[in-house]
Amino acid sequence: MPTPTTLAIFCKVVDNYGDIGICWRLARQLEREHGVQVTLWVDDLSSFRRICPGVDVAAAVQHVEGVLVRHWGGQDGAFAPADVADIVIEFFAVDIPPRYVEAMAQREPKPVWLNLEGLTAEEWVEGCHALPSMHPRLPLTKHFYFPGFTPRTGGLLRERGLLAERDRFQADPAAAPAFLTGLGVTPAEQAALKVSLFCYRHAPVAALLDSWQAAPMPVTCLVPEGVATDTVEAFLGGPPNAGAVATRGALTVRVLPFVPQPDYDRLLWACDVNIVRGEDSFVRAQWARRPFVWHIYPQDENLHHKKLRAFLDRYCPDIASLAGFSLRWNGAPGEDNMERLSWAELWTALQADRNALLARGADWEKRMLEIGDLATNLLGFARSLR
């Protein structure tokens, strides 16, 4: 069988920047590092443009950084077997257009068809990773592919030069100040404890800002435009547009422009604590090797709490402050001794564990590196099926 050289990713944007964020990173990495010709089908070009300004929201077909981007306008459309890529990825179990699937069944050799699932630390994933899923009516088999935190999963997305670039950035005393100055962050704000804040609407941001206002040490909270807008507007006393800033007590809140992916990485590298959300920024925070708090995508029946606990059990079973803070941030019941603490006390406890969290970040990175990166693992799996 020939080595797969073409690949199609079907991405439907549900979580504004997470879905396309992950698909775009994967597409770019497969193209750049593995020489695969990638077609990225995406239904929402506006969200895509916010993390990748080179995207033309009006174009049905365009090349962006070497990747063929096609606007996925709906489920209609005719496809021939020759239109089908060697590897077809449905991201988060999206429904691929039915006639594309029919064309897949007619193609010889059959494409490798993968359902790339969401990241979770739950144990069951190991039992389902890489298992087949026969099509009920067509002679086609899909395989489920799970990213994850153990060698029995697909690992995490990580570009080849990412960690070296991060190390250079963090080792250069001029790099972070220059980067933050470019975003409008003043030297005085940079001298404070810097926290990046990215979360969903329901996060208890107001309570956290209150505790930072009364904190013994100055805190600079850097929040992208469009995130926690009501609370940020109340704090600022005005529109939360990029560049808006206000200081109350020990806290300065500054609204940043929504930055492209590479700059978001630098922001995470430059901050002392990162509050991240969803899947894409969650993984990037792990590679930043700075203490982070995860705001998880909400699910019915609080299933996301189970997912959060599974991660905390793997990541910090012995660092109660991070577990306690994370559970409270996500509205999940915590241990009794943590439940009684105020936001200020939770934050103080988290800061007291800073060295332990930095060490954990380094250990965790070593463990994740041993698994290999998601794009390389996925491509290796696809080759094994051909």
Place this chain on the structure above:
Amino acid sequence: MKPAKEIRVGNIIMVDAKPFIVLRSDVNGSSRTGFTYKWKMKNLLTNAPLENVFRGDDKFDVVVLDKKPVTYSYFADPLYVFMDQEYNQYEIEEENLGDALNYLKDGMECEAVFYDGKAISVELPTTIVRQIVYSEPAVKGNTSGNVLKEAKIENAIESKRHTVQVPLFVSQDDMIEIDTRTNEYKRVIRN
């Protein structure tokens, strides 16, 4: 057509025009797109077993097969023998019984499922009542059901005794109701 989330152990489904019996179904949660169903299946034409995973909304043709009320009669190693009201006996392989094996009991009433004239599996009622044959002592006052412990339930074949998670207040010899679709404890039955 039925979505995967409505298909039960013992159902026969058509996959790529071949009949498969679902022998075991593990439901795994927390995917953003819903639950993931991991099935142990067997091809009824070749007897080849396989494991597959499906999304909850993947749709299948379910084959409606002949069914007949039977009672479990005895174990004729390696086959399990069921009998209908006319005293006809039907032998079913252990692996085809799937989770039903967990609840097998002498005289148990269920429905035998036939494919091509041959009994291939049994379907259980949605709920059944079984006695606990072993469990740690009950904890008085705990009625919340949040904390669970293991309990072994009665079974025709002692070596196959099944364990169910029950609340702490449930004790040995209690009769409990179990949901056979999820293999979960539902309630304790006391006079």
